[in-house]
Amino acid sequence: MTTSFNAPGPASEPGPASEPGPARPGRKLGPIAATVGSSHRAWLEPTRDHYLASGRTLSDLSTSIPLAKSKLSELLRGVGHYPRWEVIHRLAAELHIPSWPLYRLWRQAALDAGKSREWVHRSSDGAIALATESRAPLEHGALRSIVEDGYRRYAEVFLHGEVLDAVVEDTFAILWLTFYDALASPDIRRYAWNILRATVHAKADHRDQRPVLGDAAFDTVALRAQTCPEGQAAQMAESLELFTAISKLPPAQLDVTVLRRVCGFPHAKISDLLGIPLAAVRSDERHAKRFLDDTIELPPQTGGPTP
Structure with a gap:
């Protein structure tokens, strides 16, 4: 999985390197090989x-x-x-x-x-x-x-x-x-x-081209709230089912859900991290919850910070 980011300009001349440079003679530089990791x-x-x-x-x-x-x-x-x-x-x-x-x-x-x-x-x-x-x-x-x-x-x-x-x-x-x-x-x-x-x-490990969240089950907000072994085992099973469903969310909804339900961040912190409006965070959370409700029996959010 790869992505593209533009590089900065020279340190002495701040500015985006994506600005086109002067025309150069000779053959145009070919694309990056598909085999490059x-x-x-x-x-x-x-x-x-x-x-x-x-x-x-x-x-x-x-x-x-x-x-x-x-x-x-x-x-x-x-x-x-x-x-x-x-x-x-x-x-x-x-x-x-x-x-x-x-x-x-x-x-x-x-x-x-x-x-x-x-x-x-x-x-x-x-x-x-x-x-x-x-x-x-x-x-x-x-x-x-x-x-x-x-x-x-x-x-x-x-x-x-x-x-x-x-x-x-x-x-x-x-x-x-x-x-x-x-x-x-x-x-x-x-x-x-x-x-x-x-x-x-x-x-990250992937299954069906989607990132695997399984290891996070050992440190979720809900799991930390459980004090007895039986409660932790039940919460673990619920968390694993939840994480499988979360991995199927669209990118924006996945990020908000991971930061909210798994990391336990409040809405304002998520807005700051993602660089998106607070309303967008809440909207992504609502859409994600609707999908998760239709997919699994969603456990209540326990012990996390208030919005």
Whole structure:
């Protein structure tokens, strides 16, 4: 499961990288290969956006980066061998891409592609120190401080362990790479949530092309309210049935239902996390409840916060 996000402009010239660059001679860059996975695509798409917005040509870049024009084309389409960081770092410098979030996403994609940690270390070749000097925009840090806990709570419904930690970090790395587009979007919170949602669902287990919520049964609001083993067992069965039904909801209704019924957030908090009006949250909840009522015998919401 993949999604597309536009990348930011150069740090010295804030602005969305989606703005068209000058016309360039030569053959048009081909699309990203269909075989490219979601973690590889997470850094490749913003990198391509920077290239397309720069107005530079592959021939021009090949004079500064130790790759032939054909190999640069393959790199930007996700074709061939997974690239070493030293090459990506040089490309980032030429295209004014913040290197630390790019390195974070490149490393995760390398591990997902089966590269060893030793290979990752060797291919970095000392460039990591330069990458870590990058600093996120102040607005990025401010937004992260507000939404990170909610993002983690949502991700915990679908993921656990190292994958959970990686997905949350990757979300903020992608947001950093595309931050000027986020600022130019109608609502930065909605833009950021779309990144989180796509990143979480790309890593979640799926059944019938729908994300599996089963692990969340161990920490629901309703289950925590049960004190005896018999009550917990009964609530567990109800929760598993409920989560199967929730997974069939449309995306917006699924998000609101997970945040409301599983995470226990009030309506106002959900509105802030999703970047949508309070009325839209309540409307999605009503439609979701109607579907769930028609699908299963819905247990009452217990112990959660008031709206």
